[in-house]
Amino acid sequence: MDYDFIIIGGGSAGCVLAARLSEDPAARVLLLEAGGRDRHPFYHLPAGFAKMTKGIGSWGWHTVPQRHMKGMQIRFTQAKVIGGGSSINAQIYTRGNALDYDEWRQLGCEGWGYEDVLPYFRKAEDNDSYDNRYHGKGGPLGVSQPRAPLPICEAYFAAAGQLGIPRNQDMAGETQDGVGYYQLTQRNVRRSSTSIAYLGPARGRPNLTVRTGVQVARIVVENGRAVGAELAGEGIVRASSEVILSSGAIGSPRLLQLSGIGPADELQALGIAPVLDQPEVGANLQDHIDLFTISECTGNHTYDRYAKPHWSAIAGLQYLLTRSGPVASSLFETGGFWYADPDARSPDIQFHLGLGSGIESGVARMPHGGVTLNSAYLRPRSRGTVRLASADPSAAPLIDPNYWEDPHDREMSIRGLKLAQEILRQDALKPFVMAERLPGPEVRTDEDYFNYACANAKTDHHPAGTCRMGADEASVVDVRLRLRGLDGLRIVDASVMPRLVSANTNATTIMIAEKAADMIRADHGGAQ
Incomplete structure (x- = not known):
């Protein structure tokens, strides 16, 4: 036909x-x-x-070694x-x-x-x-408001406010600046x-x-x-x-x-x-690279414990009965937009607050529960490529985002990560956050941050x-x-x-x- x-x-x-x-x-x-x-x-x-x-519903591809990030593959x-x-x-x-x-x-x-x-x-x-x-x-x-926020989300908004970052009720509306709950593609x-x-x-x-x-x-x-x-x-x-x-x-x-x-x-x-x-x-490939900080929590303030089988079963039952709880959460429905470069024409950093640790592939899980704050530089200057490895249609392509080819991207990404760390260190989050575990206190110099990124960066899938x-x-x-x-x-x-x-x-x-x-x-x- x-x-x-x-x-x-x-x-x-x-x-x-x-x-x-x-x-x-x-x-x-x-x-x-x-x-x-x-x-x-x-x-x-x-x-x-x-x-x-972690692999469900995906091709299972990786990038080629990233030459500006010590050969890491993502x-x-x-x-x-x-x-x-x-x-x-x-x-x-x-x-x-x-x-x-x-x-x-x-x-x-x-x-x-x-x-x-x-x-x-x-x-x-x-x-x-x-x-x-x-x-x-x-x-x-x-397009819906989140149904499963936690008290730590409101504390995150307050912590950002202590650094002068305002609350924004609609980040897909008149203005993008500020922190808030993302709307979600849910019904x-x-x-x-x-x-x-x-x-x-x-x-x-x-x-x-x-x-x-x-x-x-x-x-x-x-x-x-x-x-x-x-x-x-x-x-x-x-x-x-x-x-x-x-x-x-x-x-x-x-x-x-x-x-x-x-x-x-x-x-x-x-x-x-x-x-x-x-x-x-296949030229002109652009992507957001993501750096994250993870802090250990003072108690069960995120959804980490529901990774255990018996808690997972309880969460499933809660969702079936009430359409609430951890199963109702995308786990990253809180975030915001702010500036690495104060002179940028609009926000150039995006945050995603992860209500747990080890949520995504390759990210460490905290033994007693944690909270993650991802940071991505939004307007990279680096350009990469998608090329063929062979003429075989079943072969994986050569994906080269060429992250940090332009040193400006590296500088802005690390500034964004430092800002994420600052937010999680504010007094408003003290009742929830015990201590930063990643990058951790031993990461201090620009070289330390670069090495941390080359071991822990991931794509934002964009x-x-x-x-x-x-x-x-x-x-x-x-x-x-x-x-x-x-x-x-x-x-x-x-x-x-x-x-x-x-x-x-x-x-x-x-x-x-x-x-x-x-x-x-x-x-x-x-x-x-």
């Missing part, structure tokens, strides 16, 4: 596109996802995030499940800063300024608290992934076909036009209108290169016949930029997200961001897909 639209990648963007494009009953839509269905309860329980960075969680990142992330609903999008416009991306994209953020939302200029109700995506205390929120209501449509567990080997190009996708072990499926690539900031450039679209000399060296020489495919949107001929896609140099192929995911936004990226990816759906309908004669 042929289709009008083939969407490759059933992640945060792909599910949105499949739902929106199939609203037209005349449009035959095929959604292809390499991962499986999201049946496991961990995909739906808010606290399931703690299992995700586990690089990329989703391999329907719903993509929205099925495995910490459900934090942030949008970046308004100036991020105005900067996109200044870079030549007309139609992508803040006022242009704000209606699409609102269109997506079903917000349980706000219906105003910044937020909407009635959209597919559940009725369950994860609201794009698989649940968008694809769920659309699944019964006769014009929508959703296939999971399908590996796309390459995009098929004939006479300068993308005409379909070759499925591993199956053959070719064809699209009469468009092939839409939505495999994420790692997966999209990877598949383009496997299809002969990328830097021609590198592809030839791997034995791949170049279809389109496009050096920027890769972007590898199929850059722009008005210039060197950009991978134009401002309507159409691949330059080939017809019939569009890219819709975080890879098109010209610059990484100053926050978690999932809400931005959903916005991009909502806007792209309108563009696609307009380009093919449909109503917006």
Whole structure:
């Protein structure tokens, strides 16, 4: 069977596109996802995030050795499940800063300024608290206030206040500055992934076909036009209108290169016949690197004890009966935005308060319970790459975020970590915090901090930029997200961001897909 639209990648963007494009009953839509269905309860329980960075629903990839960080390799969680990142992330609903999008416009991306994209953020939302200029109700995506905060969260706000950092009730609203509770992509205390929120209501449509567990080997190009996708072990499926690539900031450039679209000399060296020489495919990789401080608590002030089997059972029962307690928590629903550089144009540091220790892969657990404060520098200058290790579609790609290539990133990251330490040392947290354990008192000099980072840094899971949107001929896609140099192929995911936004990226990816759906309908004669 042929289709009008083939969407490759059933992640945060792909599910949105499949739902929106199939609203037209005349449009035959095929959604292809390499991962499986999201049946496991961990995909739906808010606290399931703690299992995700340890391998459930992901490809199991790592970065290449980071040459500016003493050769460290970082586990690089990329989703391999329907719903993509929205099925495995910490459900934090942030949008970046308004100036991020105005900067996109200044870079030549007309139609992508803040006022242009704000209606699409609102269109997506079903917000349980706000219906105003910044937020909407009635959209597919559940956006909710946290249901399981702890007293230590309020003490954290007070501690930040002692350093002059204000409380902010809505960090996705008028201003980003300050600390507060993040809104979460949840509805009725369950994860609201794009698989649940968008694809769920659309699944019964006769014009929508959703296939999971399908590996796309390459995009098929004939006479300068993308005409379909070759499925591993199956053959070719064809699209009469468009092939839409939505495999994420790692997966999209990877598949383009496997299809002969990328830097021609590198592809030839791997034995791949170049279809389109496009050096920027897989370039411009940006990501937020995360440093953390962990303090041991004076008592059971976080959710650490629920890692033990009998407490875990109690937590599960509490959630089933009351929709509250540790299972109702994403464990990182408290945080904020502030400044490493006092002269920055908007906050350049993001905090995530972890209600426990050892929550994520590679992070130490405190024997008597702890609290974690993550800090990430939001506007890195370093740029990395996604390249192929071989022509084998099953081989892991070479992911090189090139962290700290620019010394400015290293300086700002360490400033952010020191600020996180200062917050946890304030008097307001004294009843809750016994002592800092990591980095610990022995870490004092800049060299000490660098060595600590090279042993403990992790990704914030926000890769972007590898199929850059722009008005210039060197950009991978134009401002309507159409691949330059080939017809019939569009890219819709975080890879098109010209610059990484100053926050978690999932809400931005959903916005991009909502806007792209309108563009696609307009380009093919449909109503917006």
